[in-house]
Amino acid sequence: MKLKRISPLLLTFALVSPLALLARADNLPLSGPTADQSTASKLVYGLLSDSRYAYRPRALDDTLSADIFDRYLKALDGGKQFFTAADVARFAPYKTELDDAIRSGTLTPAYDIFAVYKQRVDQRVAYARGLLKQDFDFTGDERWYYDREDAPWPASDAELDGIWKKSVMNDWLRLKLAGKKPAEIRKTLDKRYANLLRSVNELKSEDVFQTFLNAYTSSIDPHTDYFTPRTAENFNQSMSLSLEGIGAVLQRQDDMVAIREIVPGGPADLSKKLSVGDRIVAVGQGGSGPMEDVIGWRIDDVVAKIRGKKDTLVRLEFLPVEEGVDGKHSMVTITRDKIKLEEQAAKAETITLPAHDGQPERRIGVVKLPAFYQDFEGRRRNPNDYTSATRDVSRLLTQFKADKVDGVVMDLRNNGGGSLDEAVELTGLFIDKGPVVQVRESGGRVSVNSDRHAGVAWDGPLAVLTNRGSASASEIFAGAIQDYGRGLIIGETTFGKGTVQNMVDLDRWPANETERFGQVKLTIAQFFRVEGGSTQHKGVVPDIAFPVSVDATEFGESTYDNALPWTKIAYVPHTQYGNFAPLLPRLEALHASRIAQDKEFQWWSDDVAQFRAEAEKKYVSLNEAERRAERDKQDAKRKSRQAERKELGLALDPLADDSLDDGLGANERDIVKDAAREKLADKRPDPLLRESAAILGDAVQVLGEDRKLSALVLPESTSIGSWAD
Template sequence: MKFRPALVLLLAFTATCALAQSAADLGAGKARKAASWPLTSTPEEAQAAQLSARFLTRFHYDAQPLDDAMSARIYTAYFKLLDSEKVFFTQADMAKFAPLKTQLDDAIWNQDLSAPFAVFNLYVQRAVERMNYARGLLKQGFDFAADESYTFDREHADWPKDQAALDDLWRKRTKNDWLRLKLAGKDDAEIRKTLDKRYAGYIERVRQLDGQDAFQTFMTAYAETTDPHTDYLGPRAAENFDISMKLSLEGIGAVLQPRDDYTQVRELVPAGPAAKSGRIQVGDRIVGVGQGDNGPIVDVIGWRLDDVVNLIRGKKDTTVRLEVIPADVGVDGKHEMVSLVRKKVSIEEQAAKKKVVEIKDGDVTRKIGVIELPTFYSDFGARSAGDKNFKSATRDVARLLGELKHEGVQGVVVDLRNNGGGSLAEANSLTGLFIDKGPVVQVRDSKGEVEEQGDDDPGMAWSGPLAVLVNRGTASASEIFSAAIQDYHRGLIIGEPTFGKGTVQNLVDLDRFAQSDSEKPQLGELKMTIQEFFRINGGSTQLKGVTPDIAFPKNGDDKDFGESTYDNALKWTQIAPADYQAVANLNAYLPQLQQKHAERVAQSPAWKLMLDELAQYRTMRAKTAISLNFATREVERKQLEAVQADFRARHKAIDGTDASLADEASSLDDGLNANERSLKSELKQEKEAKKAKDVQLNETAHILFDAIGMIKADPQLASEVLPYGGKFSPHAVASVAAPAPATSGATH
């Protein structure tokens, strides 16, 4: 069977833009000017909204009219995005907003966004008022002997009835902030200083919100009302999303973060211009940016991070000058000027990685290869341009499999935990590394037409024992790969049930349809659901996800995280199966492997510790309210401290060292927000966390250890559970087909 080339489509359940937005090297752009007040929409934004509506009402997989009914849903989504905890608006506010329930559709069709912008403006006003109110409460302090509680989970709460109710809510919120710091040992003066600085900083960030933020929020509400995975990406978000797919950018190779009024260097990308210069260090504060060799230095103290990023990023081989306060001097220390030439930088943190785990049982030791794949990435633009070294998840994994074979591994684990998806073409081609050839996925469009997509290239890059490790964060393209491996009986699926996303999106460049005299109106892009995918067995991963062959304990997030938690998720359906045959029969030894797993973890102190930590996590997650009485909270803190001390002692006994543990002080709530701690301590905790032993990965490798032992001991069993009866050697290498190039109107 010959398969048509797969369209370059997107299967990511969330845009992984966080890294790109925090990196100071994303592409060309200019810093935004200070927002004028009140915020108003631009003609380009109004046009982008109407264009988006035209596409969504005609070409969406489940196209719905933009009418009063849709307007009501947009209304609900918009206020949820603005005030999900119901802490800014009152019932009186909401009564005034009520007419908008049937007017937001007209606002989009008529290119008049004054109503949603008016709501956003009031949101900003309310946020500033609330923070100023909280700052005022700090002067008088609080009575912690009173017996009252604060409900912090307000998802299902009503809007505060009136101003008095809103004030009382904020009194309790502020009192809890104070109490957390008090329990951590801070005195009153230090608490006042910390919280006043926190609230003042929040006011400053809110005041920096501009029209782009207002428009992005409103359009997100509309897009996500159609289905959970349709989204509007403004020009900046679209560029960041592109970077997250191709894992490369042109810039200086520095990850930045805001801290106080400064932009601080959090990480240097190895071999990037900043790292190679030797003049930029982690912890440095950037206070000024200049373009070229002689451009004026722009003072960026107090700026939003993305505005600073826009000044620092730029085209390859251009120069940017940074005015820096070195990390090892105070804010009044001597400034240094650093000139850097922007280059292409690879974001290797999100690329495929490998390692070898040695499992020993009795006198037998076996090497198990592990490939960690955070996302299904591909730089289609570079491939189309003829770049022989274009970035591709499949190409990287094929290379890593070759290296693992040279290192003598006997089994391979593909770790897809928290892999939210990516390119459909990569899901197909990556599956082809582990099967000879055949269908991988079935895709159905809005007309009901079904197309098979799969692997045409004979041969496998790895034909030995295989396991795929998944969890609730394994979604979309990851579920296509996992489902195909399971349907072919090619490998064991191990872990938690997956996310349950079974839809395909593509990107529509709205600039191609713009009616504007501007050379580049930059209307942004629409990430729109256009297809649904199905397993080759005819079932869907939609809502149900992929059920593991060997299940690990759930962490309890499934009630809050996953496709089934969305009210507007598509229903589960099924179609006829594709023409395929399983390449093995893993049922021949699956019961024995499950039994060995159960017996081993029942005797494993590390597994028991993991279960106890999960139980503690679920207990903490289940709480929706907390006491504001100091004595009560102090007792609760001591109880938690005892639990965590027990966990630390057990970790030490299991690991034989404290290296995998953060220091004791960091294990309890210190009352601080992330950006209020020192960067040094923050990086230390992250480093220590990475050292911790991965109990689930180790157990997955041990399951493969068992499988290999059974295969070696029983030739008949080996012929049943190895692919194609074991006729392929572990060294049979598939030719790695490149994914299809970008086509007009497709994602990349």
């Protein structure tokens, strides 16, 4: 079989439970896999065991089977709060059978383990709900150790009871500290635990299959994943930033699906009949199709009913947000359209740095890029008109040039990656033609991906702001900018993901007309910087470092036990626009002097230090007086900071009055207020972004004043990267 290559994807990582992302496309019982799932299992095995496709294939033997076994149990019960040691011992014979099950497509062991998991969830939820009938004593010195990943499996049901009692006590205490009364606490927690049971009971055959196959794929490497047809569709839509539907973000609340957000300019918005908080109770297709009651449905099934081809009709019966559960229903008919997910697209803003100490006022343009997205299908249809990160950023840079900004900061914080092509093309907006990244395939062949387009979109001062959440394509871009000496890298060391993935459609081999077998996000190569080093494990180290917000032992490529090691290959000749090493001591000194007077930056640093100290403990106290004292301390600090902001004339924190723990989960809060709170979060002070702009302003000023230093840092032979005034 010849593997058809498409544009390699450097995919965004997600720190969520595998079960939280599963999608259902059937109503099959959990008795075992379907014929299609058996076939898909064999196809995935063929891919992952073949060096023609997988960058680091692993033989599917008893050793790997044991690894798959451990990862499957972790996917189901990562917190070790359901299975006992006796359960795990009972599963032990499967340790050396899962390899045979995957090869043959006879996946009964996975379903057997899941059946026990469902039983244990039912038992634990019943126990937790029973605890709510009693009162709790919060005067002792008990602790809830919430990080149980490395804990041993509980030895008995009695030990599990103790673990769950402390978990319930913590849930209760959080609500009590937030001002809730016992009756309200009991009601909230009883519903919470019931919803946990319901969510597990709603899992279907396809969910179990995807979870199990991902235990296999993740045993190959951390970034190889299996997608069912529905999750593959969702992933591709997220990469293209577009879908066909009504333009509404939905959220599950109890038995109903509610509107969390309405996309501006989309069909739902243009209807003028739907509002945030409205609850959808039935969906009908076309102008006269029967209405299907969707109360109690999973959110992905409701979404599947509402989405559809452009220019088709969908009818929604909904309960308006202002109506109670027994209120009057309303109806709306909407024509579906193509929706652009603008919230995830590149955005621009301008930061004005006031004149000070002889420096003139400066204006720094900021591009916030959440992902390296591209509409691959749109590009194939029309290469002159498609959605892409590079095209969007190019337009923003053109506007910055027209506005005569003094410099540009590319904000890549929490940008988990995306398209390799986009990383290369985006780099090309800032360098004239040249190599951007090296790609080594499984056979050892190294190719160089280059920007082949002459000219640049921005030739002035540049900085790239990163954090630990900047990964993959972000690291290609930041690494290339650093290797070329084209701009300053500011912030935290990046994630350290140096591998390339490709989406492989399993339906292409049987030549199916319908989607049956899903897709695999397969690691096919490793990328290297033009200097020769890999970002794998090490990431991109900033020129000017901010305090580390997340420790490398907690988050990043280095936390994966089977990640590829760091290595290095040959250097690729490339233009050196500058060498910032002689400039960095001056910038560090100016940075240190400024943040010593910057209250917002100091507060952020203090919060980071406190967060890391708390995270190190891996437990919380169950003593009410101790927790209340800590809460009061946080409240006093919040009020003090807000008062100091007023006194100093700083922008107020719009969420200062809403920053204390309310003890609720996302689906338990008032959806209208929570959505509004989410919008306000974008308006919170951002001292890191402002300081990055200030550092870039310092660089422009210093290089303009010190011609000797400027000659060392930026050669005069090229106009690209000329920073001096």
